[in-house]
Amino acid sequence: xxxxFIINPAAGNGRALKxxxxxxxxxxxxxxxxxxxxxxxxxxxxxxxxxxxxxxxLIGFGGDGTLxxxxxxxxxxxTLLVGSVAAGSGNDFxxxxxxxxxxxxxxxxxxxxxxxxxxxxxxxxxxxFQFVSxxxxxxxxxxxxxxxxxxxxxxxxxxxxxxxxxxxxxIRTLLKFEKFTLSVxxxxxxxxxxDVWLATVSNQPYFGGGMKISPSSKTNDGLLELTVVHQISxxxxxxxxxxxxxxxxxxxxxxxxxSNTKFWLSTEKPVCRHVDGDDAGTSPANEMIxxxxxxxxxxxxxxx
Ligand SMILES: Nc1ncnc2c1ncn2[C@@H]1O[C@H](COP(=O)(O)OP(=O)(O)OP(=O)(O)O)[C@@H](O)[C@H]1O
Numbered sequence: 001x002x003x004x005f006i007i008n009p010a011a012g013n014g015r016a017l018k019x020x021x022x023x024x025x026x027x028x029x030x031x032x033x034x035x036x037x038x039x040x041x042x043x044x045x046x047x048x049x050x051x052x053x054x055x056x057x058l059i060g061f062g063g064d065g066t067l068x069x070x071x072x073x074x075x076x077x078x079t080l081l082v083g084s085v086a087a088g089s090g091n092d093f094x095x096x097x098x099x100x101x102x103x104x105x106x107x108x109x110x111x112x113x114x115x116x117x118x119x120x121x122x123x124x125x126x127x128x129f130q131f132v133s134x135x136x137x138x139x140x141x142x143x144x145x146x147x148x149x150x151x152x153x154x155x156x157x158x159x160x161x162x163x164x165x166x167x168x169x170x171i172r173t174l175l176k177f178e179k180f181t182l183s184v185x186x187x188x189x190x191x192x193x194x195d196v197w198l199a200t201v202s203n204q205p206y207f208g209g210g211m212k213i214s215p216s217s218k219t220n221d222g223l224l225e226l227t228v229v230h231q232i233s234x235x236x237x238x239x240x241x242x243x244x245x246x247x248x249x250x251x252x253x254x255x256x257x258x259s260n261t262k263f264w265l266s267t268e269k270p271v272c273r274h275v276d277g278d279d280a281g282t283s284p285a286n287e288m289i290x291x292x293x294x295x296x297x298x299x300x301x302x303x304x
Contacts, residue, residue: 001057001081001110004049005033006042006070008062008087013153016087020061023085026103029110042066046073049080057081057110057301059100063088064133064276071120072130076296081115083301090209090277092133096219097204098303105303114302118219120294121203125284130294131275134207134214137267137283138180138198139229139237141274143173144208148279170241174234180271182228185264185288193256196230197237201263201291205247208277215247216259219300222293226263228256264288 009017017035024033036042042060046069049056058080060067067084074080083106086094093099097118100106121131129135146169147153153165182196193199200207202214202225214225232240232254243249250257266289270282283289 001055001113002052003029003031003057003059003106003110004045005031005059005061005085006045006066007033007035008042008060008066009035011062011066011088013089016062019087023061023103027106028103029107036062036066039065040069042069043073046070046080046082048073050074050077052077052079055079055081055113057083057106057113059106060084060093061087063091064093065278067093068130068132068276068278071132071298075120075130075294075298078299081113081299081301083109092204092206092209093276095204095206095210096133097300100301100303109301109303115299116220116302117297118300119203119222120296120298121201121224121291122294123289123291125281125287125289129275129280131201131203133204133276134200134202135273135275135280135291136198136200136207137182137265137271137273138196139173139177140198140200140208141272141280142177143169144274144277145272145279146173148277174237179230181268182230183264183266183268183288184226184228185266186226186258186260186262193228193230195232196228197232198227198229199265200227201225201265202227203293208244211241211244212247213244213249214257215250216257220297223259223261224263224291224293225257225259226265226291230254230256262290262292264290
């Protein structure tokens with residue numbers, strides 16, 4: 001099976017390329033490699049392989065953003081199979097879909113490849129946004145966008161304490177975040193949530209680097225799960241965040257969860273938005289946006 005590695009050198013706070021150079025030396029089978037040069041490049045690379053008549057294994061060597069781009073390019077193409085070697089910062093993709101730990105695991109997989117069809121989440125707002133793991137509006141989006149843009153990130157990375165930057169922005173965002181009103185429409189229901197901190201639409205349990213925000217999510221059930229955190233004090237929000245790693249946050253009355261094939265979400269003012277932890281602009285004020293599963297699924301590797 002033709003195997004192509006798509007390497008994002010910017011992933012893992014710039015450490016992915018070094019990791020690739022070490023990994024590359026251990027590969028004992030024929031392969032091709034492409035190192036991305038800019039955001040959107042992995043999408044273009046995967047799209048180029050769409051019309052292939054033979055099966056191709058695309059391996060994203062990066063994190064959640066890299067895999068989202070590859071999958072958006074590969075979705076709907078029956079000959080493209082997507083796997084990963086986790087080389088990002090959060091690596092929530094790897095938690096849900098599995099990952100190759102070493103080159104030997106890929107070699108074994110190539111001898112007996114197994115695949116499974118997976119869902120891809122999407123919403124349209126000017127253009128179509130796709131998400132593999134989750135898309136969120138609010139507090140979590142503001143933190144991840146601030147961290148991604150932060151000049152502090154580079155400096156602290158150089159000192160080897162890059163993770164500290166998250167803590168800095170969690171505290172900063174906690175102090176200055178302006179809560180919002182969220183309208184949710186699903187089936188024949190309309191629910192209005194006041195004082196909302198975040199609303200996350202999930203296709204798999206994890207987000208934010210190992211937080212089990214949506215424990216009941218399954219990657220191929222045709223359903224999305226919505227989590228809304230609302231009407232909660234700053235102090236209690238911190239407590240709830242502490243419980244997200246185990247999934248115990250769902251017991252708090254301030255955490256509402258529901259499952260459906262489609263959700264319509266509207267905020268009363270523009271609020272920061274992310275797809276798989278990457279910047280996705282802001283939600284438009286007072287406009288219902290439909291979050292749903294794309295008609296095009298994608299083929300993931302199936303590991304034993
Ligand atoms: N050569 C490049 N230079 C800068 N950015 C790039 C380059 N190639 C890809 N990107 C962008 O880097 C972004 C971050 O990559 P990715 O999400 O894989 O890593 P990460 O943020 O470290 O990991 P995670 O999302 O798992 O925390 C992607 O959205 C992608 O568009």
